[in-house]
Amino acid sequence: LKFASNVVEKCLKYGDALERDLIIEEFISGSDNNDSLLMLMKDQFANYVVQKLFDIGTEKQKEAFLNCIKSHLPELKRFSYAKQIVARYESLTEAEDSVQDQA
Numbered sequence: 872l873k874f875a876s877n878v879v880e881k882c883l884k885y886g887d888a889l890e891r892d893l894i895i896e897e898f899i900s901g902s903d904n905n906d907s908l909l910m911l912m913k914d915q916f917a918n919y920v921v922q923k924l925f926d927i928g929t930e931k932q933k934e935a936f937l938n939c940i941k942s943h944l945p946e947l948k949r950f951s952y953a954k955q956i957v958a959r960y961e962s963l964t965e966a967e968d969s970v971q972d973q974a
Contacts, residue, residue: 872914872915872916872917873915873916875917876914876916876917876919876920877916879894879920880919880920880923882894883895883920883923883924883927884923884927891927892932895924895927895928895932895936896932898911898921898924898936898939899932899935899936899939908921908939908940908943909943909946909947912940912943912947912950912952912953912956913947913950913952913953914952915952918952918953918955918956921956922955922956922959924936925959925963933963937960937963937964940956940960941960944957944960
């Protein structure tokens with residue numbers, strides 16, 4: 872899984888906008904309960920791909936991605952490889968909440 876994760880990460884980094892959008896949409900729209908996304912977030916190598924999604928996704932994609940992660944937070948907190956994802960989720964949702972409070 873390490874090399875496959877590296878390939879996907881490079882595709883996200885160097886691909887054009889359409890290619891990135893297709894990859895991101897595949898992650899976001901996987902299955903209704905996002906089992907494959909959960910598996911990636913808990914994986915030693917694939918979690919880096921998921922973290923990269925936070926960096927390169929559009930605001931709409933990030934919002935959809937955060938919604939996918941939300942239901943898995945309790946489980947993700949138990950896995951060391953997912954802690955960075957949980958931290959990113961919490962920082963993004965806190966920033967979003969503070970913007971809404973100011974409005």
